Amino acid sequence: MAVRSKTTQRGEEMRALIFDAAEEMFLAKGFDTATQREIAEAAGIEQGLLTYYFKTKKELFEKALERRLQATFNLQHAALQTLLKKTGGKPVVEDVLQAYSNPVLNAVLKGDRGILFAVQLTQIRLPSNTDSELLTAAEALYAPLRKAFVDALVAALPHASRKRLDMGFDAFEAIYFALFTDRRGGIDMPLWQSTPASRKFIVNFGAAGIRGMATPR
Amino acid sequence: MAVRSKTTQRGEEMRALIFDAAEEMFLAKGFDTATQREIAEAAGIEQGLLTYYFKTKKELFEKALERRLQATFNLQHAALQTLLKKTGGKPVVEDVLQAYSNPVLNAVLKGDRGILFAVQLTQIRLPSNTDSELLTAAEALYAPLRKAFVDALVAALPHASRKRLDMGFDAFEAIYFALFTDRRGGIDMPLWQSTPASRKFIVNFGAAGIRGMATPR
Numbered sequence: 001m002a003v004r005s006k007t008t009q010r011g012e013e014m015r016a017l018i019f020d021a022a023e024e025m026f027l028a029k030g031f032d033t034a035t036q037r038e039i040a041e042a043a044g045i046e047q048g049l050l051t052y053y054f055k056t057k058k059e060l061f062e063k064a065l066e067r068r069l070q071a072t073f074n075l076q077h078a079a080l081q082t083l084l085k086k087t088g089g090k091p092v093v094e095d096v097l098q099a100y101s102n103p104v105l106n107a108v109l110k111g112d113r114g115i116l117f118a119v120q121l122t123q124i125r126l127p128s129n130t131d132s133e134l135l136t137a138a139e140a141l142y143a144p145l146r147k148a149f150v151d152a153l154v155a156a157l158p159h160a161s162r163k164r165l166d167m168g169f170d171a172f173e174a175i176y177f178a179l180f181t182d183r184r185g186g187i188d189m190p191l192w193q194s195t196p197a198s199r200k201f202i203v204n205f206g207a208a209g210i211r212g213m214a215t216p217r
Numbered sequence: 218m219a220v221r222s223k224t225t226q227r228g229e230e231m232r233a234l235i236f237d238a239a240e241e242m243f244l245a246k247g248f249d250t251a252t253q254r255e256i257a258e259a260a261g262i263e264q265g266l267l268t269y270y271f272k273t274k275k276e277l278f279e280k281a282l283e284r285r286l287q288a289t290f291n292l293q294h295a296a297l298q299t300l301l302k303k304t305g306g307k308p309v310v311e312d313v314l315q316a317y318s319n320p321v322l323n324a325v326l327k328g329d330r331g332i333l334f335a336v337q338l339t340q341i342r343l344p345s346n347t348d349s350e351l352l353t354a355a356e357a358l359y360a361p362l363r364k365a366f367v368d369a370l371v372a373a374l375p376h377a378s379r380k381r382l383d384m385g386f387d388a389f390e391a392i393y394f395a396l397f398t399d400r401r402g403g404i405d406m407p408l409w410q411s412t413p414a415s416r417k418f419i420v421n422f423g424a425a426g427i428r429g430m431a432t433p434r
Contacts, residue, residue, distance in 0.1 A: 208428065
């Protein structure tokens with residue numbers, strides 16, 4: 001058992017080493033141009049060892065992105081759990097939205113490399129079939145986090161229909177993601193920077209929208 | 218003069234013919250793969266004539282997209298002018314947002330090819346330098362429309378600061394564009410379809426957000 005656990009640990013360290021090198025290469029050269037050989041070189045390992053861990057470039061990209069997304073989602077999940085504990089399961093809407101947006105925005109402002117990679121990796125142009133598979137994988141990772149946040153909105157506004165809160169959370173997410181992509185379907189978004197003022201703004205705007213929509217008109 | 222005007226008219230007809238063929242090719246094959254030769258063939262003209270009108274593939278793509286964007290912006294502008302006339306320059310927030318979103322969503326629901334092209338063309342993957350130049354060009358086209366809508370929000374909520382209404386409109390746009398891109402920074406957005414219910418939802422959510430944010434807290 002001790003031996004097996006050591007092997008697993010070595011495998012995880014090797015994966016982390018490869019991921020770090022892969023991120024640098026994908027971000028510097030794009031998905032199409034980066035090669036497995038270059039990534040192996042950057043990681044200081046043989047290419048055969050790299051393909052032992054990740055058969056294809058696509059698989060490597062997918063797993064590298066998943067590592068960063070999962071770390072990001074974990075931060076958000078932890079912030080929500082802290083909030084729910086503090087409020088005895090009865091949070092207010094603004095605090096729920098803040099638990100979602102603050103961990104990520106704080107990390108961005110502090111220049112956290114992991115978060116920056118997660119954001120940048122989601123922006124990399126991929127061949128469209130890879131892109132849609134990746135979306136499906138990211139969606140599966142994201143689903144439990146999303147459910148936990150909508151549950152918290154239901155706890156905050158128990159008289160509202162879950163469906164409307166779900167749509168309201170979607171709308172909030174759209175604003176939140178616009179902070180990172182800095183685009184509106186091809187149009188630049190100059191006002192949206194990750195400043196403390198805009199962070200507060202999206203939370204208050206989102207909460208006003210969600211409260212306003214909580215009951216049908 | 219008559220001759221010159223006839224020449225101008227022929228030039229415009231030729232441009233429209235080329236744009237139609239270019240749109241089909243770009244949408245079918247992507248920017249990188251579509252060639253000027255294929256576009257000329259699809260338009261039924263010599264390649265020399267095509268390059269007489271549009272020197273580069275990039276220029277052709279840019280102008281083709283601009284034609285569709287401008288047509289879209291004109292619809293939105295006309296809806297706003299109608300609203301302002303009807304309300305004597307004192308619209309309510311919901312109606313302003315509807316004047317922005319309804320013309321486009323109606324056209325999408327009716328299957329209007331022009332609007333569908335505008336939406337799809339903004340989603341085409343471009344080499345990143347072309348992409349950023351295109352953004353700048355689209356931004357310049359869009360700026361007067363955006364200003365007219367923020368002006369209308371100022372008229373609807375005269376006690377609110379323009380800056381906050383501007384940010385509120387940004388947030389509304391983020392939700393609105395999410396309807397078309399069907400994505401949230403890499404995450405799928407299953408609830409957002411262009412149904413009458415979701416159209417009403419984004420307008421009411423946006424109006425609640427804007428009203429809630431109209432005065433600082």
